[in-house]
Amino acid sequence: MDESNGTLGIVGASGFVGRELARQAAAAGWRVCGFSRRARSPDPAVPGWRLWNESPDLRGISAVVNLAGEPVDQRWTAANKRKFHASRVGVTGTLARAVADLPAGQRPAVLVNASAVGIYGDRGDTILEDDAPPGLGYLADLCRQWEVAADEIAVLGPRVLKWRTGIVLGAEGGAFRRMLLPFRLGLGGRFGSGEQWMPWIHVEDLAAGMLHAIRHPDLAGPVNGSAPEPERNADFTRKLGKALRRPAVMAAPAAVLKLALGDFASALLASQRAIPRALLESGFRFRYPTLELALDELV
Numbered sequence: 001m002d003e004s005n006g007t008l009g010i011v012g013a014s015g016f017v018g019r020e021l022a023r024q025a026a027a028a029g030w031r032v033c034g035f036s037r038r039a040r041s042p043d044p045a046v047p048g049w050r051l052w053n054e055s056p057d058l059r060g061i062s063a064v065v066n067l068a069g070e071p072v073d074q075r076w077t078a079a080n081k082r083k084f085h086a087s088r089v090g091v092t093g094t095l096a097r098a099v100a101d102l103p104a105g106q107r108p109a110v111l112v113n114a115s116a117v118g119i120y121g122d123r124g125d126t127i128l129e130d131d132a133p134p135g136l137g138y139l140a141d142l143c144r145q146w147e148v149a150a151d152e153i154a155v156l157g158p159r160v161l162k163w164r165t166g167i168v169l170g171a172e173g174g175a176f177r178r179m180l181l182p183f184r185l186g187l188g189g190r191f192g193s194g195e196q197w198m199p200w201i202h203v204e205d206l207a208a209g210m211l212h213a214i215r216h217p218d219l220a221g222p223v224n225g226s227a228p229e230p231e232r233n234a235d236f237t238r239k240l241g242k243a244l245r246r247p248a249v250m251a252a253p254a255a256v257l258k259l260a261l262g263d264f265a266s267a268l269l270a271s272q273r274a275i276p277r278a279l280l281e282s283g284f285r286f287r288y289p290t291l292e293l294a295l296d297e298l299v
């Protein structure tokens, strides 16, 4: 499977990761087809758009990357949890039905389905390679259900990758952009003890890694989509403060985070020392393997 004769369908092409993926895929020679719930004016990077609804049209799509997902960095109310679930487990189920509706010879050959390192729960200093089992907690359970839904697509024929993304660093969106303001105001600081491991990845490497995985028939199943050197939260904070030339001496105690953010605080305090062994062994070279290199580019 490669870009020379293929159409890449991107569910969630309008999002932070989807926009970068569409840009890189088009530059590499893919025909790109974005799926969105809204009929939208064409993005220059995505000449083709189709509507995402209960029966999306996958005809002619040779590979799919599913990046749908309501952001979880908001209050985990019952209503929001329904959105988190519907946009991940529900969307992947809709994708499965759309794949099943196509004759076997016309189905996409590959699916990269988003998941997240949140699947590992809170694992201290344990090194988590791609085949590490899921952990405990709300996010771990949500990601596990998301991956089970993706496994149901593998049964229909496509090679399926369950992409366990770390915290995505990029200037145009995601958690990183939201982190910058407090740091610029000198209010940056560690979360809780700061001992927890944060797997992170530069958005350019994330998109490039997904395109690499589509081309590599040996890659399948769970893949850690995070840089080779995760950082402890306190080190991440210190390095970001240094890159911004701002002090990062504040600390948000766990109890304060819980009061301010509710259950979402558990995601900021969880430790996931994830290592992208499968990507590295398949020959993928990170452009930003260290946080210093990523921050140099971003700040």
Ligand SMILES: NC(=O)c1ccc[n+]([C@@H]2O[C@H](COP(=O)([O-])OP(=O)(O)OC[C@H]3O[C@@H](n4cnc5c(N)ncnc54)[C@H](OP(=O)(O)O)[C@@H]3O)[C@@H](O)[C@H]2O)c1
Pocket: 011, 012, 013, 014, 015, 016, 017, 018, 035, 036, 037, 038, 052, 066, 067, 068, 069, 070, 071, 086, 087, 091, 114, 115, 116, 117, 165, 166, 167, 168, 169, 173, 174, 175
């Ligand atoms: N950014 C991170 O740090 C990070 C970390 C770990 C995992 N991830 C996962 O990676 C994926 C992409 O993240 P992102 O930062 O690019 O997210 P984003 O900017 O919020 O974009 C999410 C996309 O999902 C689509 N979407 C949301 N709800 C949907 C629904 N119910 N049905 C169909 N489409 C829906 C939206 O498309 P339309 O509105 O156009 O329909 C949007 O383009 C998500 O699954 C996220 O959970 C991200």
